[in-house]
Amino acid sequence: MYLIQQLLNALQLGSIYALIALGYTMVYGILTMINFAHGDLFMVGAFFCFLAGVSLGLPFVPTMLLSMAGTAMLGVTIERLAYKPLRNAPRVSPIITALGVGLFLENFTLALSPYPKHITPLLDIRVWTVGGVSVSSLQILIIALSVVLMLLLDLYVRRTMVGMAMRAISWDRTTASLMGVPVDGIISVTFAIGAGLGGAAGVMYGLAYPVIDPYMGIMVGWKAFISAVVGGIGSIYGAMLGGFLLGGVEVLVAAYFPSTYRDFVAFSLLLVLLVWKPYGILGKPRPQKV
């Protein structure tokens, strides 16, 4: 019973990490670049949720759609303004720019909203107790919505022309462009999807933990990044696996050991995992073709 309760907690946390990790992995897969501003895009998503759901008073579905759309557009804008000019620059430059964009987003939001904001419940949360295990409708919503989004993404990447173009660009950008693939457009779509998923995660996080502040994206962003790396950066399934793995380890460590050791044990386990599988669990080494 206790274990089942903790597993539910782990699934909820893991879903959110997985959704954010997808954003990291997609951008890395297509551009070989870590978008360190992604955690802050997640934070912006949560603030869009506040604007739409609390300030404008919209119900849940329009709030979710607007937040995802808003974050997606922001992601595309950032790509066009900050990352596109550096596409052929040394690898370090886009990373530093990404950190800068992240800082900009945090402080811009801080300037607009210095106080933590409260998200009033957009949904009626019902709690069912089944044999000692408390399940809330919010938990089920988060887990279900995340799984649905991940399945949709997987279908999109594997079964559509745009998805095929994304995979082509991630294999070999130059040749893909020679073959007539509109590289800039596809990269924008990738950012839009990645950011949109981050925005969705932000909304769900805002519903589950309704106090939002401009720095909330930092820790969560790092954890999602680690999930993506452990799962295999560049692999969509890897990001999902990594997210649930990290969520599971965090919750189960706190469940069975003194909770003070939670982060220590969780990250040590991940270090060990990376030593055993340096490219991540589902990652593949990228051969340099000469």
Add this chain to the structure above:
Amino acid sequence: MKKTALLVAFMSAVAMSFAGCTDTSGPTVKVGVIAELTGDIPAVGASCRNAAELAAKEINDAGGLDLGGKKYKIKLFIEDNAGKADQSASAAQKLITQNDVVAIVGPNASRYAVPASEIAESSKVVLITPWSTTPKTTLDAKTGAPKKYIFRACFTDPFQGRVVARFAMENLKSKKAAVLYDVASEYNKGIAEIFKSAFEEKGGKVVAFETYTTNDKDFSAQLTKIKKAGPDVVFLPNYYSEVPLQVQQAHRLGINVPFIGSDSWGSEELLKLAGKDVEGYYFSTHYAADAATPAATRFIQAYKAKYNSTPDDVAALTYDAFGLLIQAVKSAGKPDRQAVRDALARISGYDGVTGSMQFKEGSGDPIKSAVILQIKNGKFGWFANANP
């Protein structure tokens, strides 16, 4: 050539903008304020700044402080520590060396007050913290001896932790308590441990003693563990931005026992962020706005008139910190750091907005009463007094 010309023009513009900062209105007593204006607990910083400005304005509107025949105005230098320990220390440094203040009021949260106090102590500048209750703020980290330049306007946690433990046992008839606290934060950790030893001393049992780290938002694992241990009361000595999340998550997991808190709950923001989830719960704090003495009532009315909100405990304590400081400066006769410190150390009793405080010889920690407040109908209400 063009670049240098531009640079020179820019620098002279910057330099000229500082010209407006010279003080042209007579002698001043410079007081520094370090407040958490941004970061995770901005409501605390705002209360502190508001009360400081109110205190300074009251003195200045009456013509200023009379020191040796001359009228001195109070000039405030307000620094934001952005909710960071290192910025608290650098703010203290700036106030001491650049702004040349006579004394510093603040920071408020213990985890920021301790680093600032180290800087003030080594620079031999008085620092009065309005709200930091951890004993470490006024004790030297290496020797454990009391610091000479650090004072506070509030009671300390060894007293507060026992107050909460006694309240839980006697009023709530609790025998099994659980605690969830931030292990990375000075104040939360200190008072949690004091509560635990006080509760167990009285014969109770602490069935769960769970931790998290600052800025964590998900407490489901720890709360599930607490639920399993079956407590009859849960103690959450955490800040106003964290408690709402903890209580909401606990309710969703089916934990329906009373929750109790400590003075970190005291902000109105807690009520805004938590809503109905904290209805009926109790916490210990420094003063009750609805059970005020005449002096307190005057302060509350002045604060309400200027800021349109009821002052919380941080505001009241900051006002008292200024009261103590002003009394010391008057008694010293001049805005000299050492003289002010010696005068402050000589104060043995002070009646402030937050009650009367007694200072023992050589200690910067006042002996004061605490109050227990209950959250009823979405408002803080006085419930009981707790005397030392």
